[in-house]
Amino acid sequence: MLGNVKEKEQSVFRLKGNQCKKVNVSLYRIISAFGFSNYVVYSLTTDEFLRLQSKADDSISYDEYNHTPLLINNAKLKSAKVVTPNTEEIYLVNNELVSQICTEFVLPSNYDEIFYTVEDYEDILESFGARNDINRIIQHVRKKETNK
Numbered sequence: 001m002l003g004n005v006k007e008k009e010q011s012v013f014r015l016k017g018n019q020c021k022k023v024n025v026s027l028y029r030i031i032s033a034f035g036f037s038n039y040v041v042y043s044l045t046t047d048e049f050l051r052l053q054s055k056a057d058d059s060i061s062y063d064e065y066n067h068t069p070l071l072i073n074n075a076k077l078k079s080a081k082v083v084t085p086n087t088e089e090i091y092l093v094n095n096e097l098v099s100q101i102c103t104e105f106v107l108p109s110n111y112d113e114i115f116y117t118v119e120d121y122e123d124i125l126e127s128f129g130a131r132n133d134i135n136r137i138i139q140h141v142r143k144k145e146t147n148k
Contacts, residue, residue: 008123012041013052013116015062022053027117028127031071032095035078038108041071041115049118065116070124074108081105082124097128 010026023030027041042065044052052065071092073080079101082090091101119127 009046009049009118013049015114015116016112018059020052020062027115027119030115031073031080031092034113035073035080036075037073037112038075038110039071039073039113039115040069040111041117042066043068043070043120044116044118046118049116052116062114066114070117070119070121072107074106075112077101077103077105079105081107082121085121092124092128095128097125 011022011024012027012030013020014023014030025033030041044065048065069083071080071082078093080092082092082097084090089099091098091105093101
C-alpha cells in the first residue's frame with residue numbers, strides 16, 4: 001500500500017457457459033491471453049466483486065453484474081473496444097490504445113466468455129498509457145543510439 005492508496009484486487013472472475021470461477025490473474029494478462037476469443041469485460045465496484053465472490057459457486061443469474069462494460073473484444077478484428085464514459089472512440093490493438101482502426105468495429109453476436117474486474121476506464125488508460133510512454137522512451141533511446 002502506497003500512502004493512502006489501496007491496491008485494487010488483481011484477480012478476475014471468468015464466466016464461461018454457466019460456470020463462474022475466480023482466476024488469480026490480472027485483467028491485463030487476460031487481455032493478452034484471450035485475444036483469440038470474443039469476450040466482454042464488466043467493471044464492478046469492490047462491494048459487487050466481493051458479493052460475486054461469495055456467490056460464484058452457486059447457480060445464480062449474473063445479469064445484475066452486467067451493467068458497466070469496460071472492454072469488448074472482437075477476435076475476428078483482433079481488437080477490443082474500450083467502452084468510454086463519453087462518445088470518444090478508443091480501441092486496444094496489440095496492447096496499444098488507438099483512436100481508430102482500419103475497419104468498422106462490430107460487436108460480436110455472442111461472447112465466448114465474460115470477465116468481471118474491479119478495474120475501470122481510468123485504470124485502462126493509465127495502464128496502457130504508461131506502457132506506451134515506456135515504449136516511446138525505449139524507441140527514442142534506441143533511435144539515438146543508432147544515429148551515433
